[in-house]
Amino acid sequence: MRVLGLMSGTSADGVDGVLASFAGPPRRPRWRIEAHHFSPYPTDLQRRLIALGQGQPLSSAELVELAEAVTEEQARAARACDPAGRASLIGCHGQTIWHRPPQQGRRGASWQLLQGPLLAELLGRPVVFDFRSVDLALGGQGAPLVPPADQALLGRCGGWRAVLNLGGISNLTLIPPATGPERHQAVRGWDCGPANTLLDLATRHFSGGQLAYDADGAWARQGRSDENLIQLWLQEPYFQAPPPKSTGRELFGQADLERRLAQLENRPPADALATLTGFSAAVVGQELGHGPQPVEMLVAGGGCRNGLLMGQLVERCRGLIVRPLAELGIAEAEREALAFALLAWWHVRGHRGNAPSVTGARKAAVLGLCARPQASAWPM
Template structure:
């Protein structure tokens, strides 16, 4: 079964895609990533998304317009992916998260926009969307769903492996004899990107190759103030997002610390914040290896900092598992689609905190009626097979 996974993460800079061909393999699954790519949001749409995100206020009219415009952007990304990889049996669209409603460690609701009917109309294929809310209703965090793919990919590895994603928010999955645990740690690139954009430090809108952090100096007083954030002390399962970790979070910490850090020094401090928050929680996990994905992998300052802060832990990119660092989340969406299509609950309750695993998502029919197959048993493992082919300009 071929599935197209689409996602725009907490960096809200564009849409990642992956076409994945799944085949049963005994009591597991084999996945061949046919192609993957990334399509940036139009500049005007990204600007409107940024302007509407918390802590900003917005209107229902703006939400409705952004839902349509984002859905149209996802439809164009789907058309581009299928033009390259050929037809698929199912499209899975995560959409764009615009609000994750939390109270302490409890998640009360979550909202992803990007109307899936635009995708179904454009490509004629059924679309699975709104994948997080069922876990929330079951008492879970609705995140991090990376635990679903991490648990399967790491299932047969010796020792105590873990998978870390460094997107806008950092999240980790730890797999051991005591089961699977996962949680959002804190900001990975969210605060760095916010400062780079606000101060116009790089035209790409992020710290490309960690160059800013490499030439900056960490402000220890500011770092200490940032580390006082109460979220870090909450016990998992827990999740967070840009509702908490946004530009005003940095500005407030600067004021409280009496700091004048800016430019490269501020970026260096925020990069060290990511290293410290990740390392502080993982040191006590007795890890043997850590597989890292997401945009943060391309930041050598961040990766070197993690390796130095976690002695005795083999810190590697997920490429070594056959899963490209920039394609993992789109492959995850495709996997959630395969599971739901085959009647397999797709969440890990010990990771999200839900009362049980749940079938995920809402199906929008394509050009014809829906015809789902007979339910299958849950796979015990997932093996990524073969080389991935990146698509054209802008490919991830």
């Protein structure tokens, strides 16, 4: 079955589309990526989404219009990735604008902006969306949802295998080994903390809005990081808490950046960016201590293109083989869109898509809602 996965992450820079085919048993399917395309959001739409994620109030009318705009951009991305309309099913994550993990007896909540039925009508195909709400209703974090897909798509090796995503937020998957006494353990995963969120916000701040990100860490390379401050930041409650845990711009956004820049005491921009880059890598190094020690770490996400960040990862994860996920056939920008294509396929197969060992949900469940176009009947 061909499925088109659509993913827009915390950075809100656009939509990655992956057209993939799946067959065989859901737990270990045969799969193939047939196409990938990235469709950037218009600059004004990205600005509005980031502002909303940072808590900027909007009227009901403005929220509806924003949801329509996001849905139309998802449709545009789908057509660009699959112009011949070969996919019989769409899996769309939508654009996260707010995420609240469970805390102190209060259930979690997460809002992915999307009008699923409208997207189904625009594309003329069924759309599986709203993947997080069932896990949240079962007491889970609602995130991350990709670890079970990582395990199904990548398989196991001789030891624990880590998969790191360097998006706006960094998150880890830990896949149990193929052999040995730990082979029966469940997949693990959690959000580590900021990867590109603070870096991108700081780059926009220091460049007066002229730069959206520090390409290859070139600006940060000109500065010197403050290791003492990095070690102080690593003592903050989120980084000391054990999994399951998830986070987003709500914790690591503009207000958090302003607090950290104040602690940097007006040092040169290059020093601030160097420190924030080192911090993003140090977070991962420390978070690896919350689980079993992996033998290798496969890295994906936009942060892969930041050579300084990657170098810092290698330095701070000493003894660990760090290599691109692309070496296993999934390019850095394809992983999450491919995962949501698989989650959509699991939905129609009735296969449970979350992992309680990752999210803390009371049980595993089939994820997502399915919106079907009304113009014609689509057998599922």
